[in-house]
Amino acid sequence: MMAGGQKKIEKALAEKRELYLFLDYDGTLADFAANPDLVEPNPEIIMLLEALQAHRHIHPAIISGRKLAHIQELVPIKNMLLAGTYGLEMRMPDGKLYHPLDLDLIRPQLEQLKTVWISLLDGQEPFYLEDKDWTLAIHARFARKETAQKIIDRAEQQARRTLDAALFQIQADDKFLEARPWQASKGKCMESLLKDIPVENAGVVYMGDDDKDEEAFAIVQAWGGYAIRVCSNVIKHPIEDWKVANPQAARQWLWSLIDKLGRMSP
Ligand SMILES: [Mg+2]
Structure with a gap:
């Protein structure tokens, strides 16, 4: 099922005008920190996200279990959607804060x-x-x-x-x-975010590494998007469309996307 996943995804994305990327942070873009209170911005990740954000047809967002304050420190990029605490704390691209639960x-x-x-x-x-x-x-x-x-x-x-x-x-x-x-759920978060994305012109990709991301995988796939897991283990019952081995491979693929979509017609 996984073979050809990469090609299938890239082919589908090349046919769309806009690409929405929803990215988990820890274990997906970055290797795990020993202590979750440790907030060490990674210049390489920031550079990658800035490059994605700078592409006029790519719209990256972070969907994390960390608190929003941490994500804002890790990803000091304006106009990017940042969701913390599994979507309970969101900073929208226009800078406004949104809390779906009181x-x-x-x-x-x-x-x-x-x-x-x-x-x-x-x-x-x-x-x-x-x-x-x-x-x-x-x-x-x-x-x-x-x-x-x-x-x-x-x-x-x-x-x-x-x-x-x-x-x-x-x-x-x-x-x-x-x-x-219960409201703290990456699946519920994606449900609300996908409502605003036009189906015809957009490709959607969600990248994540753990069970909290799986809730989002199902929602994104039901919408017509693709789920990519970042994991080196064999998954018994894979639900993702493709799997990459580690955060480094995930970052490499994201860089390659900028390259590929850069050559797309405007
Ligand atoms: Mg993670």
Whole structure:
């Protein structure tokens, strides 16, 4: 299914006048940072995004789980759509901020959970509590496996007791736990953004690396666009149209697009 994915995508895009690129940041454009609070702008990525943005028919955007303030530091480019916290915080191309969910509605419950989690993590060295205003997360990447499992399980139970299940989802794996509103979804974010894109003249590509991006893959494909996964592992049930091995390969392909579309008729 994946063979020929690249050619198929490039051929389809060459037939369109405009190209809308929706790009995840961590694990897609950039290699993972050890600490999610670490905000180190990468000059090579900025140069690439500036070059994409400068092309009159290419419209790049960032769709990230990070908070918007971080994305704005990482991508200091005006007039580019930046979506943080899975679309809950958006800076539109005209610079206006857009929040599809009212913070006051959800923050009191997160405050409660934060207090509970702070005491749970008290004295637990390798754990890291991340407060993204709209979501709370525990990172346990540097904890021993058994300790991580114990704390994450406990924290998950506490979250289920504290939060309204109609408003919040809780996502957990071995070394990560996040409580976030259902509305915080790259799929929902893409649904709202694609409404404004004219189907006939536009090609749409979404690039991402993880399960949060998969929600967006399905939406973009249903619209008629293409999903590209950035990942070196074998995917058991791939839903993407094409897979590139790592962020470096992803960046190379994006550079090549500028080249190819540059030769398109105006
Ligand atoms: Mg990612």
